[in-house]
Amino acid sequence: MITGLELPLRDDLDLLLEELRLLLANIDVEVVAVSTQKKDRPDPAFLLGAGKVDELKILAHASEADLIVCNDLLTPIQLSNMRRKTDCEVWDRALVIMKIFERRAATAEAKLQVDLARCRYEMPHIRGLGKQMSNAGAGIGTRGPGETEFERHRRKLQARIVEASRKLEEMKKRRQGQRKQRRRSGIPTVALVGYTNSGKTTLLKRLSGDKKLYAADQLFATLDTAVRSVRLPSGKNILMADTVGFIRELPPELIAAFRTTLEEACQADMLLVVLDANDPDLTATYDVIQQTLDEIGAAALPRAVVLNKVDRSGLFRVDRIKAQLRRDGLPVCALSALTGEGVENLWGVFDWLAVRRS
Numbered sequence: 001m002i003t004g005l006e007l008p009l010r011d012d013l014d015l016l017l018e019e020l021r022l023l024l025a026n027i028d029v030e031v032v033a034v035s036t037q038k039k040d041r042p043d044p045a046f047l048l049g050a051g052k053v054d055e056l057k058i059l060a061h062a063s064e065a066d067l068i069v070c071n072d073l074l075t076p077i078q079l080s081n082m083r084r085k086t087d088c089e090v091w092d093r094a095l096v097i098m099k100i101f102e103r104r105a106a107t108a109e110a111k112l113q114v115d116l117a118r119c120r121y122e123m124p125h126i127r128g129l130g131k132q133m134s135n136a137g138a139g140i141g142t143r144g145p146g147e148t149e150f151e152r153h154r155r156k157l158q159a160r161i162v163e164a165s166r167k168l169e170e171m172k173k174r175r176q177g178q179r180k181q182r183r184r185s186g187i188p189t190v191a192l193v194g195y196t197n198s199g200k201t202t203l204l205k206r207l208s209g210d211k212k213l214y215a216a217d218q219l220f221a222t223l224d225t226a227v228r229s230v231r232l233p234s235g236k237n238i239l240m241a242d243t244v245g246f247i248r249e250l251p252p253e254l255i256a257a258f259r260t261t262l263e264e265a266c267q268a269d270m271l272l273v274v275l276d277a278n279d280p281d282l283t284a285t286y287d288v289i290q291q292t293l294d295e296i297g298a299a300a301l302p303r304a305v306v307l308n309k310v311d312r313s314g315l316f317r318v319d320r321i322k323a324q325l326r327r328d329g330l331p332v333c334a335l336s337a338l339t340g341e342g343v344e345n346l347w348g349v350f351d352w353l354a355v356r357r358s
């Protein structure tokens with residue numbers, strides 16, 4: 001069952017819940033009921049009102065749901081209160097995204113990053129747990145059994161965080177070395193950025209001809225940076241980097257942990273923002289991309305927009321979006337990474353870049 005708050009400044013709850021449903025489908029969780037609440041501000045104890053939480057319990061029981069997923073981020077207190085009051089397992093959106101990342105992580109680096117994010121996410125939660133444990137277990141002036149259990153758990157998490165950070169630091173140095181080499185070679189680098197599932201990897205596959213790249217109809221298919229060489233018709237080469245996709249309300253722990261991967265985007269000479277032409281709310285999606293680029297310090301790079309999946313979209317719609325983006329001063333190419341239609345429109349953009357660099 002999914003739930004969320006309708007706050008005064010939030011008008012896209014439906015979209016967010018639809019996305020949450022999709023996120024859950026990616027880890028094989030089926031949504032059997034949806035229940036939202038309109039409120040002026042979140043309740044500190046439960047996020048939703050206490051009465052609403054009682055209602056959720058009844059609804060969960062009636063629809064045979066054993067998991068309640070909240071679209072909003074829950075504080076450790078809210079999470080444990082919700083669990084207690086509903087007798088259900090409770091997750092928030094951040095945890096769902098984290099679980100997808102856990103499932104998808106294939107390389108050592110991605111695994112470490114996910115592990116780091118998970119530990120950081122759990123840290124404040126076990127603090128809340130520790131309070132409960134020590135309250136329950138300890139007498140005056142003693143270290144109760146609860147406290148030592150909590151301490152042990154905390155120390156273990158801390159050790160994992162230190163170890164993962166150290167290993168990632170090493171990998172980062174290696175990456176920086178590679179990047180320097182690329183810079184010295186004078187070949188311009190273009191980074192593909194955009195929403196998850198917009199077709200970044202498919203585009204890189206098509207342009208580089210590397211069939212081994214993994215593109216799939218899943219959220220967060222790519223968790224690593226892949227750099228490939230792309231040969232332009234002019235005979236010049238450019239490098240193209242594919243990165244982790246963005247999403248609304250990407251958990252901060254994940255942004256922090258995937259910083260190195262996302263940084264790849266900041267180090268490029270240019271960004272290619274890939275949009276899905278069939279996205280029902282492109283403006284909101286573009287805002288999310290802009291926000292994420294701000295957060296990783298890449299917002300000032302020159303950019304062009306790729307309006308992808310035009311094979312599935314009406315011509316009229318594509319023209320309308322193109323015109324709007326152009327009004328915003330952005331160079332736009334409409335194409336289909338899957339069929340190859342319109343890909344030649346990109347060459348002009350790259351030639352412009354190559355000339356600018358040399």
Ligand SMILES: Nc1nc2c(ncn2[C@@H]2O[C@H](COP(=O)(O)OP(=O)(O)OP(=O)(O)O)[C@@H](O)[C@H]2O)c(=O)[nH]1
Pocket residue numbers: 195196197198199200201202203214215216217218219220221222223243244245246308309310311312335336337338339
């Ligand atoms: N119809 C159509 N489908 C496309 C096109 N480009 C990509 N797709 C499909 O969209 C899905 C996602 O493509 P990916 O290339 O994996 O998307 P991505 O942006 O790399 O996604 P993440 O790695 O999850 O961030 C796949 O099923 C692709 O086959 C296109 O031009 N037309």
Ligand SMILES: [Mg+2]
Pocket residue numbers: 200201202214215221222242
């Ligand atoms: Mg991808």
